[in-house]
Amino acid sequence: MASSTYRNGAVRNSSNPKSSSLKSRIPPSQPFSGSAIRRNSSPSFGSAAAAGDGGVPGRVRVAVRLRPQNAEELVADADFADCVELQPELKRLKLRKNNWDSDTYEFDEVFTEFASQKRVYEVVAKPVVESVLGGYNGTVMAYGQTGTGKTFTLGKLGEEDMSDRGIMVRSMEDILANISLETDTVCVSYLQLYMETIQDLLDPLNDNISIVEDPKTGDVSLPGASLIEIKDQQSFMELLRVGEDHRVAANTKLNTESSRSHAILMIHVKRSVTEKEDVNPSDNENSSHFVKPFKPLVRKSKLVLVDLAGSERVHKSGSEGHMLEEAKSINLSLSALGKCINALAENSAHVPLRDSKLTRVLRDSFGGTARTSLIVTIGPSPRHRGETTSTILFGQRAMKVENMLKIKEEFDYKSLSRRLEIQLDKLIAENERQQKAFDSEIEKINSEAQNRILEVERNFADVLEKERLKCQMEYIESVKKLEEKMIENQGKHGCNGYIHAKCIGEGPEVIISEDTTELKKQLEKEIHGRNEAEEEVNKLRSQLRQFTEAGAGGDAEILKLQTVLENEVHQKKKLEEEIIILRSQLLQLTFEADQMRLCLERGGFANGYADLASPMSQINHSQFREPGNGKKTPVASLFEQVGLEKILSLLESDDVNVQIHAVKVVANLAAEESNQERIVEAGGLDSLLMLLRSSEDETIRRVAAGAIANLAMNEANQEVIMAQGGISLLSMTASDADDPQTLRMIAGAIANLCGNDKLQLKLRSEGGIRALLGMVRCGHPDVLSQVARGVANFAKCESRAFSQGIRSGRSVLIEDGALPWIVQNANDEAAPIRRHIELALCHLAQHEVNAKDMIRGGALWELVRISRDCSREDIRSLAHRTLNAIPAFRAELRRLRVEF
Numbered sequence: 001m002a003s004s005t006y007r008n009g010a011v012r013n014s015s016n017p018k019s020s021s022l023k024s025r026i027p028p029s030q031p032f033s034g035s036a037i038r039r040n041s042s043p044s045f046g047s048a049a050a051a052g053d054g055g056v057p058g059r060v061r062v063a064v065r066l067r068p069q070n071a072e073e074l075v076a077d078a079d080f081a082d083c084v085e086l087q088p089e090l091k092r093l094k095l096r097k098n099n100w101d102s103d104t105y106e107f108d109e110v111f112t113e114f115a116s117q118k119r120v121y122e123v124v125a126k127p128v129v130e131s132v133l134g135g136y137n138g139t140v141m142a143y144g145q146t147g148t149g150k151t152f153t154l155g156k157l158g159e160e161d162m163s164d165r166g167i168m169v170r171s172m173e174d175i176l177a178n179i180s181l182e183t184d185t186v187c188v189s190y191l192q193l194y195m196e197t198i199q200d201l202l203d204p205l206n207d208n209i210s211i212v213e214d215p216k217t218g219d220v221s222l223p224g225a226s227l228i229e230i231k232d233q234q235s236f237m238e239l240l241r242v243g244e245d246h247r248v249a250a251n252t253k254l255n256t257e258s259s260r261s262h263a264i265l266m267i268h269v270k271r272s273v274t275e276k277e278d279v280n281p282s283d284n285e286n287s288s289h290f291v292k293p294f295k296p297l298v299r300k301s302k303l304v305l306v307d308l309a310g311s312e313r314v315h316k317s318g319s320e321g322h323m324l325e326e327a328k329s330i331n332l333s334l335s336a337l338g339k340c341i342n343a344l345a346e347n348s349a350h351v352p353l354r355d356s357k358l359t360r361v362l363r364d365s366f367g368g369t370a371r372t373s374l375i376v377t378i379g380p381s382p383r384h385r386g387e388t389t390s391t392i393l394f395g396q397r398a399m400k401v402e403n404m405l406k407i408k409e410e411f412d413y414k415s416l417s418r419r420l421e422i423q424l425d426k427l428i429a430e431n432e433r434q435q436k437a438f439d440s441e442i443e444k445i446n447s448e449a450q451n452r453i454l455e456v457e458r459n460f461a462d463v464l465e466k467e468r469l470k471c472q473m474e475y476i477e478s479v480k481k482l483e484e485k486m487i488e489n490q491g492k493h494g495c496n497g498y499i500h501a502k503c504i505g506e507g508p509e510v511i512i513s514e515d516t517t518e519l520k521k522q523l524e525k526e527i528h529g530r531n532e533a534e535e536e537v538n539k540l541r542s543q544l545r546q547f548t549e550a551g552a553g554g555d556a557e558i559l560k561l562q563t564v565l566e567n568e569v570h571q572k573k574k575l576e577e578e579i580i581i582l583r584s585q586l587l588q589l590t591f592e593a594d595q596m597r598l599c600l601e602r603g604g605f606a607n608g609y610a611d612l613a614s615p616m617s618q619i620n621h622s623q624f625r626e627p628g629n630g631k632k633t634p635v636a637s638l639f640e641q642v643g644l645e646k647i648l649s650l651l652e653s654d655d656v657n658v659q660i661h662a663v664k665v666v667a668n669l670a671a672e673e674s675n676q677e678r679i680v681e682a683g684g685l686d687s688l689l690m691l692l693r694s695s696e697d698e699t700i701r702r703v704a705a706g707a708i709a710n711l712a713m714n715e716a717n718q719e720v721i722m723a724q725g726g727i728s729l730l731s732m733t734a735s736d737a738d739d740p741q742t743l744r745m746i747a748g749a750i751a752n753l754c755g756n757d758k759l760q761l762k763l764r765s766e767g768g769i770r771a772l773l774g775m776v777r778c779g780h781p782d783v784l785s786q787v788a789r790g791v792a793n794f795a796k797c798e799s800r801a802f803s804q805g806i807r808s809g810r811s812v813l814i815e816d817g818a819l820p821w822i823v824q825n826a827n828d829e830a831a832p833i834r835r836h837i838e839l840a841l842c843h844l845a846q847h848e849v850n851a852k853d854m855i856r857g858g859a860l861w862e863l864v865r866i867s868r869d870c871s872r873e874d875i876r877s878l879a880h881r882t883l884n885a886i887p888a889f890r891a892e893l894r895r896l897r898v899e900f
């Protein structure tokens, strides 16, 4: 039997050209296998495909599958030849009309009764699954008469025999194998369309699910249906089982388990795609490392697997009553589907999509944007030739339907936000990790710094303690030695007292200079020790700075270190004070040694610093400045080594011992003419006056007065002393003091002031003269000597003022009652007293105005004596001249018949 074949259509039997007819003309088919989809050029953001523009043409692919004869057919049809003959290699199917006539149809694929489930899946469904994974919608649908194997082909679970697994099971297997569950999702809805009602097979109570169509894109969705996310095949199988249990089935004449509903499995696949942007390398360098350049896209696609209800004729199914209604409803929906396919196949302007819910749900699958495969199932029995023919014609028409495949791609905001969240989480975690590491590093540095500080504190305390003990020991040692030497010298040379020493012979000078050398050595040692302590303090300071800069220590540590430093500074100060004390002792000893040396040279006696207050002192201060051997005096060395300010500052020390030593040093310094003004300028006078005013220590007051007396040797200083209330203070002290040496110093100071012409009136008005004269109550020759000196100085200045006509009237001394004491002591056996008084009398006598009082007070006789007996020639002649010059004296001497 020859026949001519038309590709993609029916083939006319050549033996009977009349009966042959052109059954269909469809565009050239593409094989089922292999990718039939040419991807558009990469869709851009806001995909044109999603907006309904563009797309890839794709015809509906149709395969036919022949079910093997079942048991009943084996018996019933045993004598009849099958109504179909398959030519799978030609993808053709011959449908016998009778014994001599047949129609031949060509399909995209023809499966014999021996075709395996695997092959059917791979040829019919796999390409659709692949395009769903690529972002396109896809539909696989089974159409055919009841009992021809639609459910077997699509929904068989294959639990007993894995090879029986149908398209639904295998599709999910492929999908799960090709997606990433981290970035992609798969969700499933399982529904049945029964009697124009959509029921959720996963939630049967939900049986009135509405269909929503997007007017723009034509996309169909069933938002009321359960949407279950699938993570693994097992849970999917469970869902299929649940759905199968709920599917309406009935025992019909043709199939004991006939599905009475259209089953629709919707698999929604959402895949994240990263579209890399063209990155400018220079931009890349600057771009933040937090967000890499990418365009997050999400592809949403849907695989619809439809197991249609059987398409048999109502009477054949043997339906009655409710089942009849069922059959009618099934036929209604299937005929509506057929009409739509016809309209689409003929490119009709109107496609009656809205005639049934089935066509509304499947509107996307035929003539829409999905890739669609249809498998038509047929049985071999000649008894159902009519249904088989109808099924084959349905398939042939479906082959003419052209779809326009469109990718469903959207900008993935969710994915972007998820990515950013993940990135943020990572950054936060990284930040926390770094913070932890930083904190532990800080903690480590802190504890190291703490340990170091403790160590340094310990070391420094040790050094200080050692240094202090060393100084103490050396000091005690040196004092002991000196005392021993002094006692030894006193014993050798018969010297008495602490200060007074009368030494004869050679020897002492040698001993003293040895002592001095030793003391100097000690002093150098002290200085060295102090320098080392200072270096240590500086080292500590720089360490502290380093720790502070490195942020190593917290505030508490810094405070602690500061306290340590303050303590150290305090210790250092104390050490320095001790050094100054040692120096002052050395100075005193040197001074005393010098005096002793002078004494030895002159065979006289020496006084300590106190003598410096008196300009009449026998000590020549220039000897201190120039020892004669070219070396500097101890005083000069002290100045250079310690500094005047430092010495003066010790006058205000809280420690009385320090004050005592300091005031002695200042008194000695003040004995030198060159220092006197400097001391006052540096504020030394203020401190001395303060000590004199407020110190409760007699030694301090006495030495301070001595120092003031020394300073008062300088004319400029005399005015400053007066301006600072020094006269009143000295006067007050004079009236309160009992100690002869203190009185001696004060008398010396006032005596110095008495020698200043400008201070005459002030001295008197501020009680200076009265205080001076009051001190005679003490009776100590040293005090009397200073009083006499003051009186002589005052009388001399007064006499000058009278001569210059600046003053007139009686002498203040006479007015203040000094004359009796002057007359009484004019012939004192102590030479210094006698000489000062003799001078004072001469000055007073030079003015007529005083003569009367002097004659009355007995001063005339003293003058006569002086003019005759005074050992000093200059005073003797002065007295003589004065007696001759003053008429009152001459007259009185004449009256008394005294020969003169």
Ligand SMILES: Nc1ncnc2c1ncn2[C@@H]1O[C@H](COP(=O)(O)OP(=O)(O)OP(=O)(O)O)[C@@H](O)[C@H]1O
Residues within 6 Å of the ligand: 066, 067, 068, 070, 113, 144, 145, 146, 147, 148, 149, 150, 151, 152, 153, 255, 257, 258, 259, 260, 308, 309, 310, 311, 377
């Ligand atoms: N290719 C096949 N190989 C072996 N057995 C098959 C095949 N196709 C169908 N059968 C068997 O035929 C019977 C009917 O098949 P199935 O229920 O799948 O038909 P159907 O088209 O879904 O019927 P209905 O429309 O009534 O639901 C089942 O027992 C099934 O196992």
